[in-house]
Amino acid sequence: MNLFDVYPINDVTIVKAKGSYVWDDKGEQYLDLYGGHAVISIGHTHPHWVKRIEEQLEKIAFYSNSIKIPLQQELAMKLGKISGKEDYQLFLCNSGAEANENALKMASFHNGRKKIVAFSKSFHGRTSLAVAATDNKNYTAPVNETDNVIFLPLNDEQALEECFKKNGKQISSVIIEGIQGVGGINVADVSFLKKIRLFCDEYGAVYIADSVQCGYGRTGKFFSHDFAGVNADIYTMAKGMGNGFPVAGIIIAPHIKPKHFQLGTTFGGNHLACAAALAVLEVLEEEKLIGNATLVGKYLRDELEAIPELKNVRGRGLMIGFDVPEELKDLKKNLLWNQKIFTGEAKPNVIRLLPSLALKKRDAEQFIESIKEEIALLQETAN
Ligand SMILES: Cc1ncc(COP(=O)(O)O)c(C=O)c1O
Numbered sequence: 001m002n003l004f005d006v007y008p009i010n011d012v013t014i015v016k017a018k019g020s021y022v023w024d025d026k027g028e029q030y031l032d033l034y035g036g037h038a039v040i041s042i043g044h045t046h047p048h049w050v051k052r053i054e055e056q057l058e059k060i061a062f063y064s065n066s067i068k069i070p071l072q073q074e075l076a077m078k079l080g081k082i083s084g085k086e087d088y089q090l091f092l093c094n095s096g097a098e099a100n101e102n103a104l105k106m107a108s109f110h111n112g113r114k115k116i117v118a119f120s121k122s123f124h125g126r127t128s129l130a131v132a133a134t135d136n137k138n139y140t141a142p143v144n145e146t147d148n149v150i151f152l153p154l155n156d157e158q159a160l161e162e163c164f165k166k167n168g169k170q171i172s173s174v175i176i177e178g179i180q181g182v183g184g185i186n187v188a189d190v191s192f193l194k195k196i197r198l199f200c201d202e203y204g205a206v207y208i209a210d211s212v213q214c215g216y217g218r219t220g221k222f223f224s225h226d227f228a229g230v231n232a233d234i235y236t237m238a239k240g241m242g243n244g245f246p247v248a249g250i251i252i253a254p255h256i257k258p259k260h261f262q263l264g265t266t267f268g269g270n271h272l273a274c275a276a277a278l279a280v281l282e283v284l285e286e287e288k289l290i291g292n293a294t295l296v297g298k299y300l301r302d303e304l305e306a307i308p309e310l311k312n313v314r315g316r317g318l319m320i321g322f323d324v325p326e327e328l329k330d331l332k333k334n335l336l337w338n339q340k341i342f343t344g345e346a347k348p349n350v351i352r353l354l355p356s357l358a359l360k361k362r363d364a365e366q367f368i369e370s371i372k373e374e375i376a377l378l379q380e381t382a383n
Contacts, residue, residue, distance in 0.1 A: 010336065012336075013025045017044030017045055018045055019358065020044070020359050022044065022342070030342055031340065031341045031363055032342045033341060033342060033354070033355040033359070034342040035355050037344065037354065038181065038354035039239045041216055041239075041289070041356060042283040042287070043243075046279070048279055048283050049243055049276065049280065052275045052276070052278065052282075053276055060271050061272045063270070071274035071278065072090070072274055075090070075274050078281045079249075079281065080251075082222060082281055083223065088235075088251040089251065090249055090250075090251050090252075091250050091252065092247065092273070092274075093249060093265050095238055095248050096124075096236065096237075096248055097125025097126050097130045098125075098248060099212060099238055100129070100130040100208070100210055101127045101128070103173075103175070104116060104130070104133065104172075104173055104208065106252060106263065107205075110206060110257075114172055115149075115172055116129075116132075116174075117163060117173070117175070118150070118152075118175050119151065119152055119154040120135050120183075121154065121184065122151075122183060123136065123177070123181065123182035124175060125212075128143070132144050132149050133175050136182075150163060155188065157191065157195050160195055164199040168199070168205075169203065173206040174208065175208040175210055176188055176196065178209060178211060178215070178219065179219060179315060179319055181212075181319070181352070182346060185315045186314075187316065188228075190229070193225060194228050194229070197230040197231075197232075206256070207232040207234075209235045211225065212236055212237060213354075215237045215240065216239070217317075217357055218293060218319050218357060219316035219318075220291075220317035221290070232253075237249055241280060243276065245276030247277045249268075249277075287358060289358055290357065293317040294317055296318060297319075300320055301320055304368070304371075307371070309324075309328060309379075310324065311324075318353065318354070318357055319353075319354060320352070321346065323350055332351050339374060341367060341370055
């Protein structure tokens with residue numbers, strides 16, 4: 001049997017990982033500034049995370065949600081404390097798309113409405129509602145097409161206001177990434193997020209903060225939406241939550257009340273997933289990694305801004321993007337093959353940095369040296 005060929009892949013096999021480094025099957029070491037797509041939050045194979053998962057595995061890995069699982073409550077308490085949303089309610093699931101799907105559904109259960117407002121260049125996942133709210137036709141099958149999603153330009157306050165004035169009573173939810181990831185590291189303006197809060201309050205819509213990629217401390221605050229100083233009604237989270245162990249969740253404001261059977265999952269919130277998620281929060285706190293994301297992120301941004309060839313350096317904390325001019329289009333590839341550094345990308349010409357929040361300053365320094373070297377080499381060959 002062959003694999004279903006839906007991923008363009010790099011010709012490299014990773015067999016070992018530790019902290020911000022990975023090794024291939026030939027023993028070659030790579031600096032990982034991609035974090036397996038923003039997933040590695042506390043560092044690859046962190047010893048506390050390994051230990052907690054191993055210990056849990058020895059006791060019980062899984063039982064369904066038909067019984068009490070105290071680890072879920074422990075996780076809810078810890079998450080409430082670290083995120084500052086102590087009065088919210090946690091629902092656990094398995095992936096970012098599922099988290100967004102559940103959030104959009106929950107909003108509709110809550111206010112009985114059907115319309116969703118989403119934004120240009122958004123990415124919310126590949127399940128039916130999440131993909132319908134995703135602004136990329138390549139991911140949307142005909143069966144996902146719906147009139148229920150209204151796309152507006154990101155950060156256009158006037159368009160938002162006009163949309164609410166016209167459709168306000170039909171709008172169930174507004175879903176927005178605090179910083180768009182797949183769309184190319186586009187930061188939602190603080191004033192725009194505040195306006196979303198205002199209109200959602202005025203018209204009874206639910207504000208959904210997609211924090212799947214920009215959440216879990218990556219930007220220097222637990223949720224990047226927190227920079228706006230207003231609360232969303234539902235936050236969705238996944239990637240960094242398990243440091244590679246598949247676990248996701250949504251937290252729901254107290255005014256949204258649950259009814260039995262509205263949401264459900266077989267695997268979500270299993271013992272092993274909770275142990276992994278707890279280990280992540282424990283390490284985030286113990287090693288002060290959210291503060292590290294701010295510090296190392298600032299260093300990287302300052303240094304990148306000082307490289308004249310790179311344009312429009314943007315982002316927050318350790319979620320950074322910049323535009324690469326056409327003549328340096330091989331930069332990402334060369335960083336990987338010549339310098340052994342993994343970075344992320346967004347079409348057409350954006351490099352994305354999504355490293356572990358434990359990235360060390362000396363690794364960031366190495367990256368800056370390497371990128372300068374590769375830019376110089378590309379310029380030399382062009383001349
Ligand atoms: C902002 C955002 N939302 C949702 C998703 C979907 O997450 P998953 O791939 O875990 O379904 C992603 C994945 O890249 C994402 O970046």
